[in-house]
Amino acid sequence: MSYAHLDAYSRLLRGAHEAAATGHAWPASPRHLIKASWRRSLDAGIDPEGKSAPLVYDLSHIRDIRRTHPLQPLLPLLAQTLSGLAGETRQVMIVTDGDGRVLWREGSHSIMRRADQVGLAAGHQWNETSVGTNGIGTALATGRPVHVYSEEHLMRVLHIWSCSAAPITDPDSGRVIGCVDVSGTASSLHPATVALVAATAKLAETQLALRMHERDERLRRRYEALRGRPGILLSATGRIISGDPSGELGTRVHLGEHARFTGRRLILRDGTVALLEPFADGFLLRPSSSAEPPTLTLSFLGESPPSATFGDHDRPLSLRHAEILALLALHPHGLTAEQLSFHLYGDDGNPVTIRAEIHRLRAQLGDAIAAKPYRLTCPIEADFLELRGLLSANDPASLARAYPGPLLLRSESPEIRRERDELEAQVRACLLRRGAPDDLWAYAQTCNGRDDYEVLERLTTLSPTDPRSAAARSRLLA
Incomplete structure (x- = not known):
């Protein structure tokens, strides 16, 4: 020009x-x-x-x-x-x-x-x-x-x-x-x-x-060493690498949020039901048995003490056990004791301490936690993982209902702090950008939202007769 x-x-x-x-x-x-x-x-x-x-x-x-x-x-x-x-x-x-x-x-x-x-x-x-x-x-x-x-x-x-x-x-x-x-x-x-x-x-x-093809080849060699164990080999993103010679499933299995969960059943495009299992750096899809393993449900958001439900049993958790379960849920392929220690304590961590904590957790959850590496082997439902899915859907009303507050508020684990800060920032940004007054008011009830100047300022623009507007002005003055 x-x-x-x-x-x-x-x-x-x-x-x-x-x-x-x-x-x-x-x-x-x-x-x-x-x-x-x-x-x-x-x-x-x-x-x-x-x-x-x-x-x-x-x-x-x-x-x-x-x-x-x-x-x-x-x-x-x-x-x-x-x-x-x-x-x-x-x-x-x-x-x-x-x-x-x-x-x-x-x-x-x-x-x-x-x-x-x-x-x-x-x-x-x-x-x-x-x-x-x-x-x-x-x-x-x-x-x-x-x-x-x-x-x-x-x-x-x-x-x-x-x-x-x-x-x-x-x-x-x-x-x-x-x-x-x-x-x-x-x-x-x-x-x-x-x-x-x-x-x-x-x-x-x-x-x-090129790096993808190298990973595929390493996975394929480990898969071939299984010698006859049934299953379809997937990459970590759901690409089919081996085990579907007819090509009936196409090139990819849509994992969605299943990639964060272990032991979750999937209905494939040919109508069959398969169980998703971590395998090395990918997954295996195996024919699903009729016995459904119990689900581990984690409630880690907000100011209430962290808790877990496994099968029919509700269990309060110590902060350390909650941190370990959160990290295993975020890393479905598993973590070594050394990796868990680093994620929890940074460079000052001691893998011996982690092994002792895992031993206590396994006494409560049994085979739900496998070793070498440590990983969850049962279906997982977690409020913070559900929140991730809602963020992808960009649905502010559902986000406001699903977010009672930060992930494991008292945790000082570097990895969990990073996850907590990222979730908080994304929820807040979505609600400020697209949230209705009800959504902003729900966020204003969380520990970080109570004194959030920008959120409260938005609420003051409501009708003077709206009690939420008066409450927001009161908090701003305080």
Whole structure:
């Protein structure tokens, strides 16, 4: 685009932006990609006068989040491929997760200081429902590489920036797991940058596919060593690797939330019933027997003491036993004593202590906990796992009913604190973005919601005769 055309387009964008910001009809529209993105962003309640992307991750936990993300091993490859751009004084390379949350960035100190001012930094979220039209969020929303130029951003504070971004799809799960982005001042970033960013994303997907095939081969060798034991071999994401020579089940078994549960029955597409069991780094589907093992039900959300129900028996739990069961529920493939110790105590943990606690738990739950590695072998129903499913459904009313408060509030386990903070942040964000007054009032009864300034401020806008409005004003004054 020539400078004359670029200047004319900038004038068109400024007029459209002013109209969008004031709620008037647009005198002229930006290109279709941007127009559609502005519509989505405005429908999501984005304020064009917003100042920064929201911080959604506790930065003290960001190292653990990075370590477990599937793109972590590919970071050197991404940085090397885009090093010529990220090394420029006015450009920064960003890598996010599949929800647009920044995990890594690279660039000069001067550009990163400017990026800090708008939240182009670790822990901040850049999907369209958080900051409106931008390279990262629009690439994730459309599922394809995009270049967003200066005034094409909906938020005015981003008009000094231009960005090129491309989503990264995991060939194993088929889900978008991240986004790679190069952002810079409007004059320093050429629109053709998007081609290089797109090629970098494709290179990452190729590497992910190679690693996937290596994992499949390791799993297949272990499966073949079973010698005659019936079952269909699945990857951790439900891809069928072996055991279905006719191909009647297709290429994938939809696991949904079953991947977090052990011993759960599935009805397959051919009508048969199978039992899902962890196997190495994947799963086995075995013919289901008529005997249904008892279900372990965990109630770990809110301020009430943690409890479990196993079969017909209700059991109060110590905090330590609740933490162990929560970690095993979150890691269905199992954990060694050393891993459990690290998740519970960090570097100061002692595996001997964990083995003793597991021994006491097994005295209560029997064969529900297997060893080598430690894992749950019965069907699991847990309030915090159910909450995860509701977050995926983006249903604020159901979320408000299902969330009495944080996960294991008194736990200091690094892993559980990370899970607790992430659940809290996502529930709060969903309710603030889409929740009705009843949903916000329900959240305001939780321990963190009672003094949440933004939630209470929203409730004060209700009718003065509504008792919830008066209660919110009272709490704000206190």
